[in-house]
Amino acid sequence: MKFFWNNRAALAALAIAAVFLTIGVWRGEAEVVLRKSINICMECIGLG
Amino acid sequence: MGKRLVWAKQHLRTWVQIGFAALSNGYAAGFMRGNIYKGPLKFICVPGLNCYSCPGALGSCPIGAFQSVLASRNYHFAFYVSGFLIFFGALLGRLTCGWLCPFGLVQDLLHKIPVPKKRKLLPGDKFLKYLKYVILIGFVILLPLTVLDIVGQGQPWFCKYICPSGTLFAGIPLVAANPLLQAALGWLFTWKSAILIGLVLLSLWVYRPFCRYLCPLGAIYGLFNPIALYRFQVDADHCTHCGRCQKACKFDISVQNQPNSPDCIRCGDCIRACPHGAIRSTLRRRPSAGGHERAKT
Structure with a gap:
């Protein structure tokens, strides 16, 4: 019980993270991330 | 060994x-x-x-x-x-x-x-x-x-x-x-x-x-850093403010006053440098029952 009270802010943030991840997947953001990351990012490597 | x-x-x-x-x-x-x-x-x-x-x-x-x-x-x-x-x-x-x-x-x-x-x-x-x-x-x-x-x-x-x-x-x-x-x-x-x-x-x-x-x-x-599950705590009963933690810190953070500074990357140098064992992470259990109330997080 003490653990939950002492870490309430972190646990609340973890719950928010879980909600955000779910919303993100539902909105199709995960596909955007995948699409970007499986192609060579020209900006990242300094070619424009 | x-x-x-x-x-x-x-x-x-x-x-x-x-x-x-x-x-x-x-x-x-x-x-x-x-x-x-x-x-x-x-x-x-x-x-x-x-x-x-x-x-x-x-x-x-x-x-x-x-x-x-x-x-x-x-x-x-x-x-x-x-x-x-x-x-x-x-x-x-x-x-x-x-x-x-x-x-x-x-x-x-x-x-x-x-x-x-x-x-x-x-x-x-x-x-x-x-x-x-x-x-x-x-x-x-x-x-x-x-x-x-x-x-x-x-x-x-x-x-x-x-x-x-x-x-x-x-x-x-x-x-x-x-x-x-x-x-x-x-x-x-x-x-x-x-x-x-x-x-x-x-x-x-x-x-x-x-x-x-x-x-x-x-x-x-x-x-x-101040709210993460992994944080640092300074035991106010054991800390003598000798300043060795800040001296050991490569970012010159005043660990005794700000153990959870946003600049701290948790390298752990301060924990090793403290001669009184006053700094510890939240993953480490306290060695004794004393000084609980005075921990600075």
């Missing part, structure tokens, strides 16, 4: 850094063929600044992914990547920077090279340390969101104009192995290489200049 254990303990962080860098960049074929991994693991963001165009990268860089979502036409907020950032932040704070970031490892190794007149901080550190927040708000959030091309698409400004990790782990190996990319080199590659060279040289004298002054990922995780 005892000496070996001490040696292993002293170098534990370096080995964890090397191990995690190897694990998150384990696609060896990419380095040989001059291409990148295209599998489903790239749905997942890794905790550190690890360019997804690194030939070995198995996951996605959270800062690159964040910008790519914001820069796309359909979204004005990146819930998915923010979820990863909050998750890693709430769990570890900047422990990620100290233990799991490949570019942090590079800077750590460079700083081990002996050069004369090493210094803890740059002149103007008081102001320069806020530069990472300016980069986070400007280059990672506002510019990708607001500067759009004719079809409403933005750009990953931080990756394009600043990120030295992308140049080192993605640009150089890909360009070296791919003649088509070599033909496309221009001023941008020169600019990014200059930033990388500048930071490499600076790392010899100053500890982790990129993490301290420029990294937007460190800026985000630093905000979680």
Whole structure:
């Protein structure tokens, strides 16, 4: 019980993270991330 | 045996850094063929600044992914990547920077090279340390969101104009192995290489200049340091304010007063330096029942 009270802010943030991840997947953001990351990012490597 | 254990303990962080860098960049074929991994693991963001165009990268860089979502036409907020950032932040704070970031490892190794007149901080550190927040708000959030091309698409400004990790782990190996990319080199590659060279040289004298002054990922995780599950606590009953923790800290943080400073990367030097065992992480159990109420977190 003490653990939950002492870490309430972190646990609340973890719950928010879980909600955000779910919303993100539902909105199709995960596909955007995948699409970007499986192609060579020209900006990242300094070619424009 | 005892000496070996001490040696292993002293170098534990370096080995964890090397191990995690190897694990998150384990696609060896990419380095040989001059291409990148295209599998489903790239749905997942890794905790550190690890360019997804690194030939070995198995996951996605959270800062690159964040910008790519914001820069796309359909979204004005990146819930998915923010979820990863909050998750890693709430769990570890900047422990990620100290233990799991490949570019942090590079800077750590460079700083081990002996050069004369090493210094803890740059002149103007008081102001320069806020530069990472300016980069986070400007280059990672506002510019990708607001500067759009004719079809409403933005750009990953931080990756394009600043990120030295992308140049080192993605640009150089890909360009070296791919003649088509070599033909496309221009001023941008020169600019990014200059930033990388500048930071490499600076790392010899100053500890982790990129993490301290420029990294937007460190800026985000630093905000979680005071609340993360992994935090530091100073036992006020045992602390004598001798100042050895601050002396040991490569970022010159006053650990006794601010154990969860946003700049702390959790290297643990202060814990080892404290002669009274007054500093400990939340993962360590308190040795006795005394002094509970006076712990500074």
